[in-house]
């Protein structure tokens with residue numbers, strides 16, 4: 423039986439995740455994501471013109487599937503681990519190459535994919551929805567098991583690929599959060615039961631950070647405290663976070679309620695993720711009248727808020743200082759909402775460490791300072807595992823091989839170092855286009 427892993431995207435880089443696993447002549451693809459910065463830069467340069475797949479590959483916006491172009495018909499399953507852009511958003515561009523593939527996804531991920539294809543006006547692929555802890559057969563040689571893990575978006579799963587020769591575990595992305603705000607803790611018990619694994623593919627995003635990643639409940643407490651402190655004197659309160667961070671959006675809704683305000687959510691991407699959660703009845707973030715997707719409604723809600731700002735908390739897009747997002751439009755006067763020196767902007771996020779985001783946020787913060795608006799920053803927890811959680815993953819799964827992934831090379835090398843510190847000298851750092859055949 424030929425058993426092979428091949429790095430297509432998300433090795434030695436952050437973004438455009440795709441791992442190819444071949445079992446006895448058939449192929450499954452784990453994740454089908456974009457590289458967000460490369461994608462946005464390309465789309466901005468092309469001013470909305472529909473891109474070709476070749477162009478997207480050339481600029482590094484989607485995984486280079488032509489690395490296995492002679493095998494397209496052998497791909498029988500595409501399995502996104504969760505609904506983040508860098509794990510699922512290349513599907514509308516690439517799925518046409520795989521006529522024999524079905525998509526398998528958890529309920530929230532399925533709903534997000536459906537909404538995404540409808541919005542792009544593309545033909546919806548066959549999607550088979552599976553629970554977050556479930557086991558299903560792909561063919562006679564491959565059984566998949568979804569194992570629920572905590573991350574920064576609902577219904578994230580680790581994907582166990584079971585073959586006669588052993589089990590593979592794909593862990594992009596996860597953290598072991600002992601106090602999540604939505605959903606249970608990670609299903610570590612199941613990982614223990616399935617252990618030992620033939621190989622694990624490891625999320626290396628935060629490998630260089632010591633200890634464990636902060637929990638969502640800790641962030642919730644921090645936000646409660648900060649907002650309670652400023653609430654009496656603050657006129658408007660804005661809170662900004664990642665649109666897909668549903669746990670944080672729920673926290674903000676609860677924080678608003680606790681201080682006697684009401685949360686409104688303004689922006690297309692926020693609406694997209696919130697409605698996907700409403701559609702599957704996962705959690706209710708806000709009534710429809712408090713969510714605005716398009717400019718007219720955004721203007722209407724902003725007018726309502728400006729007449730009585732102490733009644734609301736405004737959640738909107740633009741946490742990275744993106745020039746076309748709503749917060750920048752407000753600051754630049756494109757959206758009509760006067761900012762004053764008793765207004766507060768809380769960034770419940772970090773700045774993504776790339777030159778574009780760093781520069782955009784700097785510009786935004788200096789404009790806010792000119793208007794004497796008060797700023798609070800970095801009230802945030804990452805969705806990725808730090809040093810101790812990676813160590814725990816290795817200890818629990820007892821892998822024969824370790825493939826660090828989903829980050830720049832130094833981060834992947836750090837995973838190899840963590841493994842070595844507990845006597846696992848079996849890490850293989852794959853480069854894009856390279857493969858490892860299991861003998």
Ligand SMILES: [Zn+2]
Nearest residue numbers: 504506573595
């Ligand atoms: Zn993710």
